[in-house]
Amino acid sequence: MTLLLAYCAVLLSFASGLLALLMNQQQHLQGLSQRWFKRFAGGAGVQSVIEQNLDEHRFPNLLRRLVFVLLGLSGVFAVIAGLAVLISAEVITDQISLGLPWLPWHVRFDSLSGFFFLIIGIAVIAVSIYGPGYVHSYKEKQHPFAVLGLFTGLFVTGMMLVLLADDAFFFMIAWELMSVASYFLVAFQHENSANRRAAFLYLLMAEVGALAIILSFGVLASFADGFTFDALRQAQLSPTWASIAFVLALLGFGMKAGIVPIHVWLPEAHPVAPSHISALMSGVMLKVALYGLIRFCFDLLAEVQWQWGVVLLVIGSISALGGILYAMMQPNLKRLLAYSSVENIGIIFMVLGLSMIFMDNGHPQLAALGFLAALLHAFNHALFKNLLFLGAGILQHQTHELNIDMMGGLIKRMPQTSALFLIGCMSISSLPLFNGFVSEWLAFQTALQVDVLDNGVLRSMIPVAAAALALTAALAAACFVKVFGLIFLGLPRSRNSEKAHEVTDKGMLIGPALLAGLCFLFGIFPGLIINLINGVAKQLLEQSLPNDTSMSWLWLAPVSAHQASYSAPLVLIGVLLAGFITFWYLRRNPDTKTMRIAPTWDCGFGGLTSRMQYTSSAFTMPFRRIFANAWIIDEQIDKDMRGAMNLDVAAVHYKLQVEDHSWPKLYLPIAHAVNTLAKHVGRIQTGNIRVYLSYSFVTLIIMLWVIS
């Protein structure tokens, strides 16, 4: 039954993709319906309704809505299926007779898949409420909806199938479906060369990653009899081979998840995809990669080694810090959000690493705590990152800008969007009362349990990682103060943002509002989701959280109430109480209740303009100086001089370019090496037919020699 729901979700998203193909077939459909009604003279009422809907003007709108309704239904089914399997805690297996003759597709639906189904479902629901309004602005000639809808459907189908797969072969097919479909979505607005370049980079890295995953499965399969995950679980690997498989899996899944330094496709691909797609890619697809890593390490490789945990911890710390530092420097909102995804994935990897370390050192309960924190952060990140990307889409839709230096003052013109965006910013900055804080708090609690370990190096390394996490959180807060402050507060910095107004399409607000509501709900009652994740930990690690009983809805006490506790509802009540008392007390005097509205103080000089405000690069200037080595900074200040002696400054030009270290340090050398190699190989291509004939001859001789 549960599995049926999951199948329904998959089929519905597939159907939504296929339905989108009908976009250009409006005339065919009209003809079809006319012939149909000619042959079977059916009810005239039905005929007129159908013909009305097939009308040239109504049809595209109707179909667009229908496609998104199907997608949304798929999301609803995914949520229900995920919840059902999480609550019932069963493991359902099945076989579909597709694929290779001797290897039908194996399907397995357990708590881990269910949890990620839940993430996909929520994101897809929000996106499909948001979508119709957003895609409305695309011109059908340039950006056909058929393409967008088809690949969106296939993309979601692919992601769901990855979660269902129970053999390596099916897993890779689903994985490739997801990667390739998303490539077409990234390349959707292909008229810009930058977009084509980004899409190619994405495809390239996705395929290299897929190769690594195939190799890691290959390592496992060579010790097992068969490609099903059941067989792979039974494989007896030596620790060295297990580590090789782990490194390959980390490379493959990490490339998709976007850990530093293999993250470069993220900041290129996310800004160019349509916003609801970047929301899905950043909020959900990165989580599917995470699912792959968890499935591989915690499920298939039975014995987790603590050294892997250290690797994850180090890589995670670098990604978290690097991600947020790069994010901070970006003036492009979607690029910034993409880098911030790198940061959040880094945090998740850190906590997963902690979980592995505790696991191998014989503390399964603490491993479960770390595992829970990681999954919770994945869930939270899916919520708030989706919210922020959808918000960025609204901004792009209304102001035609993504550069935050060109916005400003939108809080007055777009009050609802700004409120939703504020919730997203507060969640991602991990402020108390919002969901981001809970997972970060759990991460700190995990790190603080380091005293139980025997290894001295680990004991001093983990607190340092925790401090890195603290720095990350503080930098994220600074980064999102910048984002919200420059976009929504202050004075408008361009004509576009001066003229912007709130979106008229209600769906574009309801989608993000749903996510914002969930951010707040799970910030106040984290117990709801934690209980579900506990089931995942129980099934996968055979260990649930210690002190389970004290985790009532009101209190969060992961280890014991004596060690740490957090009660968001009480905090909320306290804040509201304090806020209302002061508000009431200070405004009870009617004489001073009103405020006097006056011009902004301009130091008596007059003429404050919006150009005098802090910009993105001004706001981050102190960070740029303090962490100067984190980026390659190219800062140029040119002055135009004039006057008799060329002493008066007429104009000042300021140019700032901040680059990622990974390009010149990692990718360009690789590209260079490939080019050099190609040149050397190219020497044997002389273009002379006699030389080629002699090549064939020599090859033939060698072959014969080998055979004999």
Next chain:
Amino acid sequence: MLWILAIIQTILFVALAPLLAGWLKWCKCRLQNRRAPSLFQPYKDLLKLIRKHPVVSEDASWLFTKAPFIIFSATVLAASVVPLIAVDLPTSASADVIVLVGFFAFARFFLALAGLDVGTAFGGMGSSREMTISSLAEPAMLMAIFTLTMTASTTNLSFAIIHVLNEGLVLRPSFVFALFALLLVAIAETGRVPVDNPSTHLELTMIHEAMILEYSGRHLALIEWASQLKLMLYGVLIANIFLPWGIAQTQDLHALGVGLLAILGKLAVLTIVLALTETMLAKMRLFRVQEFLGFAYLLGLLGMLSHIILEASR
């Protein structure tokens, strides 16, 4: 009963904060050979501000006028978590020391946004600098706190203080390091000399003042009050974690009275130390603050390492 006590303690906290500011001002004035204003001058200032009509810029949004209330409430909540005169109160269980840092982050987030709201260069400058300093101070602070929480193996402030009390007077190198780290962080976070000068209005040096330049009337009063509260919070945190003796462990009147007197005495001494440093030191350049906070972080790290290497049971 316990809840009532917790609320009374929070109210006491809020009510005493301006007195602490007055005492600090008094000490500084005496050290600088000036005539000191009355100890209760901060109360009078707050009252005066509350009675006035607030003037709000025409470019301000709702965030500007609501932010003071949010900042004040978050700081009050932070105050409710920190044990002032008694330990083992229910409010300290509702949030531990990491959440306390979260409350500060919450208040700071809105303060920085409020600075950006009106759209002047001053506000942006203040917000940018405040976020820079705080993002350097937060890891240092958590490092110091982790040292403590790992020793007491709890992040709950109440239990941590009880742990220190039960241990008796032991000179732990890790605590000494953590104490100094926390002192440095407290100076940076509360905007005192040498990181920030609360009495300056020179654009090159302002940090906190630059953000709140546009505020007036009751809004300004709330923000001032919140920053006085924050100063007291850090004072109480340092006093009660590292020198918890005297704090009430039972709820009878005698113990509570002793607790109140003890914390007042400790704060009075701490404030004199702060006044001394403020008088003797000059404000440093903005880009030397990173070295200052880097040093604080280093101290916290040393504290952590000395705990792990020297003191841990294994």
